[in-house]
Amino acid sequence: MTVAVDWPQLALLTLRDPKSAAAQIMSWQIGRTELWMAAALVAIISTIMSSLSNYLIPVPDPLAGMVASPFTLFMIVAGGFVITVHAIYWTGRAIGGSGDMDDLLALLVWMQVLRAVAQVAVLLTVLLVPFLAGFLVLLIGIATLWVFLNFISAGLQLNSLARAVMVLLAAVLALSVGFSLLFSMIGVSALGVPANV
Numbered sequence: 001m002t003v004a005v006d007w008p009q010l011a012l013l014t015l016r017d018p019k020s021a022a023a024q025i026m027s028w029q030i031g032r033t034e035l036w037m038a039a040a041l042v043a044i045i046s047t048i049m050s051s052l053s054n055y056l057i058p059v060p061d062p063l064a065g066m067v068a069s070p071f072t073l074f075m076i077v078a079g080g081f082v083i084t085v086h087a088i089y090w091t092g093r094a095i096g097g098s099g100d101m102d103d104l105l106a107l108l109v110w111m112q113v114l115r116a117v118a119q120v121a122v123l124l125t126v127l128l129v130p131f132l133a134g135f136l137v138l139l140i141g142i143a144t145l146w147v148f149l150n151f152i153s154a155g156l157q158l159n160s161l162a163r164a165v166m167v168l169l170a171a172v173l174a175l176s177v178g179f180s181l182l183f184s185m186i187g188v189s190a191l192g193v194p195a196n197v
Helices: 007-016 018-026 032-056 063-067 070-094 101-128 130-155 161-186
Strands: none
Touching: 007 018, 007 101, 007 130, 018 101, 018 130, 032 070, 032 101, 070 101, 070 130, 070 161, 101 130, 130 161
């Protein structure tokens, strides 16, 4: 089934009323395979944008070594997304959430799409109006947290932003473990630490 979507309108709805946007996205019932393919595509786009941004505005050491390779950066972006999805899903289920993995995945893929658009906006702002870049990054950060919490609540059927905050905090702990494993797989030497430590 083909769904006609007004993407700019959906983006505005996501910021204005994340719960309604979530309901609309979940109603599409997109298959998991298609969702993971979309996630991989967005990760590639995000990696390209991040690489371009890092080229124009070099990051300080020791992060420079970690993001120098596009492949390593892609592994961080894509691996981080996979870990995030599972950490939030299983943490949410543990505290009584009853949502479906596909629904949560669809919502988080849409968030990644918006994140890629935000990267473009920040990059253009840095190049054209540098003094506004910090303010834009702050606004994007606040909006991202607001949408994220609402999407967690909707995707896991928690029906509570307070419970979504609990899930997010618990998932952060799980993510710290997941990312440490991810970094060990891609080689923590990229951070300036010998990989065999």
